[in-house]
Amino acid sequence: MKIKSCLACLTLAGxxxxxxxxxESIDSTQYxxxxxxxxxxxxxxxxxxxxxxxxxxxxxxxxxxNLEEKNQLEKLGWVxxxxxxxxxxxxxxxxxxxxxxxxxxxxxxxxxxxYPDLMRLGSIGMTHQGRDIWSLRISTNPDFSENKPAVLxxxxxxxxxxxxxxxxxxxxxxxxxxxxKGNPRAVRYVETREIHLIPMVNPDGLEYDIEGGRYKTxxxxxxxxxxxxxxxxxxxxxxxxxxxxxxxxxPNSETYMGPQAFSEPETQAIKLYIETHKNIxxxxxxxxxxxxxxxxWGWSNGSISEARDKAVHEKMARKMATWNKYTPEQxxxxxxxxxxxxxxAYGTQKVISFTFELDPANQWGSGGFYPGQGVIQGxxxxxxxxxxxxxxxxxxxxxxxxxxxx
Ligand code: 0X9
Ligand code: ZN
Numbered sequence: 520m521k522i523k524s525c526l527a528c529l530t531l532a533g534x535x536x537x538x539x540x541x542x543e544s545i546d547s548t549q550y551x552x553x554x555x556x557x558x559x560x561x562x563x564x565x566x567x568x569x570x571x572x573x574x575x576x577x578x579x580x581x582x583x584x585n586l587e588e589k590n591q592l593e594k595l596g597w598v599x600x601x602x603x604x605x606x607x608x609x610x611x612x613x614x615x616x617x618x619x620x621x622x623x624x625x626x627x628x629x630x631x632x633x634y635p636d637l638m639r640l641g642s643i644g645m646t647h648q649g650r651d652i653w654s655l656r657i658s659t660n661p662d663f664s665e666n667k668p669a670v671l672x673x674x675x676x677x678x679x680x681x682x683x684x685x686x687x688x689x690x691x692x693x694x695x696x697x698x699x700k701g702n703p704r705a706v707r708y709v710e711t712r713e714i715h716l717i718p719m720v721n722p723d724g725l726e727y728d729i730e731g732g733r734y735k736t737x738x739x740x741x742x743x744x745x746x747x748x749x750x751x752x753x754x755x756x757x758x759x760x761x762x763x764x765x766x767x768x769x770p771n772s773e774t775y776m777g778p779q780a781f782s783e784p785e786t787q788a789i790k791l792y793i794e795t796h797k798n799i800x801x802x803x804x805x806x807x808x809x810x811x812x813x814x815x816w817g818w819s820n821g822s823i824s825e826a827r828d829k830a831v832h833e834k835m836a837r838k839m840a841t842w843n844k845y846t847p848e849q850x851x852x853x854x855x856x857x858x859x860x861x862x863x864a865y866g867t868q869k870v871i872s873f874t875f876e877l878d879p880a881n882q883w884g885s886g887g888f889y890p891g892q893g894v895i896q897g898x899x900x901x902x903x904x905x906x907x908x909x910x911x912x913x914x915x916x917x918x919x920x921x922x923x924x925x
Contacts, residue, residue, distance in 0.1 A: 644788025678724030
C-alpha cells in the first residue's frame, strides 16, 4: 500500500516537471471514430490529421485516432460516432465469468481451432461503431450450406441481458465437448444438422453496458439518433408489422423502433442471414429475464392462423417447459410488442420461432438483469435439453405433433 502511494507521488512529482506538450502526450487513449468522408480527398483530410483509416464505406470511414486527432476531426464537424477504444471494457470483477465482446470472439476462435473441419466463423455485418457481428456455423460439410436441417440460436439483442449471450455460447461449447466424448446424440446432431450461433447480436450496446466496470442497464444499440439521444431497440426494428404497437417512435424511448423497419445494421444482418440460409427451420432467440418460453404473435393478440403452425409452436413450447420449468405462452400474453425477431422470422420466412426469457423469474432479490455469475452454470444446464430437442426436430418440426389430430 505504502509503496504504491509513494510511487504514485513520484510519478505525479515527475509529471509536474515535464514540459506541457510531453505531459499531454502521456494521454494514450485511442478512439474509434466513424467519420463522414465522401471521397478520396476528404479521406485524405482525415488521414492528414494522423488518424489511421481502418475501413472505408461509401461516404464514411472508420478511423482510430488519439485525442488531438479526434478534436481536429470534431472541429470539422465530420465525426458521426466516437467511442473509446480500450481493452478495459470488461465486467466487474465479481462477474468476470461473463463473456465480453473480445472474449466471445476468443471463445468462437477457440472452437474453430479445435474443430477446423466442422466450423465456419464469419462476420455477418458491422455495427454503427464498427464491431463485427459474429456467426458460427457447425456442420460436417461446412463449406456447403443448405443441405441439412438447421437451427439458429441467437443471444444478446438487448445489451443488459448478459445471460442471453452465455447460454447459446455455452450450449454450443457443451455440445462440442459431448461430441468429442462420443455422446451418441451430440454426434448425431453434429453429423445430421447444421447448428448456427449468433451469440452477440448487439455488441455496441453490450460493451457500453459494461464500460467503466459498472453496469448501466442499457438495452438498445448505440445508433446516434436525430435528436442526439442514443439507440434503437433491436427487438422492435424487424420489418413485420413494424411500428404497430408496443414500440415507440420517440428516439429517447427504451423501445424506440428506429426511423424505419430494418434501419439498423444489426437487424439487417440477421435478416440477410436468415434469408440466405433457407435450411434454418427453427430459431431460438435468448433474452432475459422472467423464465418464459414465448412464440408468435407478439404484435397481435390474435394467434397464428395456420392451425398446424400454431399447434407446433404450442406443443414445442410446452415440451421445452418440462425441462427448464419456464412458462410457455404466446408473446402477446406478456405484452403486445411489434417488430421483434420471432414475428418477422415466422411471419415472413415461416421459421418456427421462440424467445426464451431466461432466469431469474423476477427482479426482486434475484438480480434481474444482473443475477451474478454464480447462476450461469445452472441456467445453461436447464436449457440444454430444450436446445437438443430443437435440434432433434429441425428436420421436420411437425414431427413433434400428434399428426392424427390434423
Ligand atoms: O420486449 C422484448 O423485446 C422481450 N422482452 S425483454 O424483457 N427481453 O425485452 C420480449 C419479446 C417478446 N415479444 C413480444 N412480446 N412481442
Ligand atoms: Zn430482451
